[in-house]
Amino acid sequence: xxxxxxxxxxxxxxxxxxxxxxxxxxxxxxxxxxxxxxxxxxxxxxxxxxxxxxxxxxxxxxxxxxxxxxxxxxxxxxxxxxxxxxxxxxxxxxxxxxxxxxxxxxxxxxxxxxxxxxxxxxxxxxxxxxxxxxxxxxxxxxxxxxxxxxxxxxxxxxxxxxxxxxxxxxxxxxxxxxxxxxxxxxxxxxxxxxxxxxxxxxxxxxxxxxxxxxxxxxxxxxxxxxxxxxxxxxxxxxxxxxxxxxxxxxxxxxxxxxxxxxxxxxxxxxxxxxxxxxxxxxxxxxxxxxxxxxxxxxxxxxxxxxxxxxxxxxxxxxxxxxxxxxxxxxxxxxxxxxxxxxxxxxxxxxxxxxxxxxxxxxxxxxxxxxxxxxxxxxxxxxxxxxxx
Amino acid sequence: xxxxxxxxxxxxxxxxxxxxxxxxxxxxxxxxxxxxxxxxxxxxxxxxxxxxxxxxxxxxxxxxxxxxxxxxxxxxxxxxxxxxxxxxxxxxxxxxxxxxxxxxxxxxxxxxxxxxxxxxxxxxxxxxxxxxxxxxxxxxx
Ligand SMILES: [Zn+2]
Numbered sequence: 240x241x242x243x244x245x246x247x248x249x250x251x252x253x254x255x256x257x258x259x260x261x262x263x264x265x266x267x268x269x270x271x272x273x274x275x276x277x278x279x280x281x282x283x284x285x286x287x288x289x290x291x292x293x294x295x296x297x298x299x300x301x302x303x304x305x306x307x308x309x310x311x312x313x314x315x316x317x318x319x320x321x322x323x324x325x326x327x328x329x330x331x332x333x334x335x336x337x338x339x340x341x342x343x344x345x346x347x348x349x350x351x352x353x354x355x356x357x358x359x360x361x362x363x364x365x366x367x368x369x370x371x372x373x374x375x376x377x378x379x380x381x382x383x384x385x386x387x388x389x390x391x392x393x394x395x396x397x398x399x400x401x402x403x404x405x406x407x408x409x410x411x412x413x414x415x416x417x418x419x420x421x422x423x424x425x426x427x428x429x430x431x432x433x434x435x436x437x438x439x440x441x442x443x444x445x446x447x448x449x450x451x452x453x454x455x456x457x458x459x460x461x462x463x464x465x466x467x468x469x470x471x472x473x474x475x476x477x478x479x480x481x482x483x484x485x486x487x488x489x490x491x492x493x494x495x496x497x498x499x500x501x502x503x504x505x506x507x508x509x510x511x512x513x514x515x516x517x518x519x520x521x522x523x524x525x526x527x528x529x530x531x532x533x534x535x536x537x538x539x540x541x542x543x544x545x546x547x548x549x550x551x552x553x554x555x556x557x558x559x560x561x562x563x564x565x566x567x568x569x570x571x572x573x574x575x576x577x578x579x580x581x582x583x584x585x586x587x588x589x590x591x592x593x594x595x596x597x598x599x600x601x602x603x604x605x606x607x608x609x610x611x612x613x614x615x616x617x618x619x620x621x622x623x624x625x626x627x
Numbered sequence: 628x629x630x631x632x633x634x635x636x637x638x639x640x641x642x643x644x645x646x647x648x649x650x651x652x653x654x655x656x657x658x659x660x661x662x663x664x665x666x667x668x669x670x671x672x673x674x675x676x677x678x679x680x681x682x683x684x685x686x687x688x689x690x691x692x693x694x695x696x697x698x699x700x701x702x703x704x705x706x707x708x709x710x711x712x713x714x715x716x717x718x719x720x721x722x723x724x725x726x727x728x729x730x731x732x733x734x735x736x737x738x739x740x741x742x743x744x745x746x747x748x749x750x751x752x753x754x755x756x757x758x759x760x761x762x763x764x765x766x767x768x
Binding site: 368 | 634638640641642644647680681682699700703704705709711717719727728730742753761
């Protein structure tokens, strides 16, 4: 059997303007703008789309009158991209649009953002929100391996500096940052300072996937899915985020390692390993999660992630530069779903060589991720320039 | 430093469902309950229909000793909503019967928390008209 995604290519990507507040927009309008941008980037017309994934799917289907067409409401980043790719690989659609956007849902900041606050009966009364959930994982790692706030701060400063030089980042020009700046910012949920955490913003994002045999019609270099996987332990923010939470099928893969199985599957499908990855577009809800992902994905041994990120590999020019647009800390964190697609968008831009900042020269393979241990899931997508 | 106390404001409170009502009823009675499997004796929390170890449906509610040790912790300075007074200290407790619970640490200074410390459950009425008693934990002297 050939590679499952041999016949699929990503041919269009687009981020709308990202901002703390996008005046005059709501989630549907900014998502529609993203959709049209990605279709144009692909060199296609709305009428070429015959499959749609994401929160905008129904609205776009109707407004553009492309129905009857294939539709999935899958909203959550990499799983949605994989689902769109499967639809093409299975012959259910030829050109799939994946689009989402969020605006107007969080403008009163007395409370933390709505997508950070679970209503579950076993967590809500204890003041839990995403930063606290992820902090409980980070603290356990610090206890087991001596991981330091300094190594986390170095990750945060590196990502924020990528945003500082990116004119499209919400926090463009806000730096440069040092690890000391991160450590001196106010504490949010110990061990996370304000600058260890994602921001909140608004924006839209979209991709277009097509059949690989049609890419001569498209405008830009096609990018291929070399492998992907999704690791989930259950609903986020309802059960204690226990590092050692294990399952009955693979007791060795505990929640602290979530994403390892997905990465193993993705690397196996691609015939590649961590040393082949040129760009690490890792999801960055909190600084510690980068350290954890390098361990979970096999870039370094368990417990060595703190030293690994301090060894010069993650900065621009390093062997495995991370989150090159500034990520959720500086580029944008649009809400419940937008930012979960944007590692993929950036991975595509890197492989095309079209990044306006922090371009990794000659990048052939990008590893894009979403989720994190505090949410009990991590998704992985390996992108490449060569058709698998 | 500040002394950690139960939250007294208008915080979001549990709305027990059919599955979790025995747990919250225990809290009203001053008893911390968890589910134990009649087939393999594994402990399960949060309330479930299936044993976490063997997927048996034969679960019974049993009383916990209320004792365990701190497995992980954080200290929150940016409250999730204005109803919460900071700092507060979410903890995961590894209970002696082999299950984990999320709660808040109270009854000590906020900088007294550490992984491995022995803790015990203590119940506090939530205030208001809701008949909810929340399990918190305090250090064992
Ligand atoms: Zn059992």
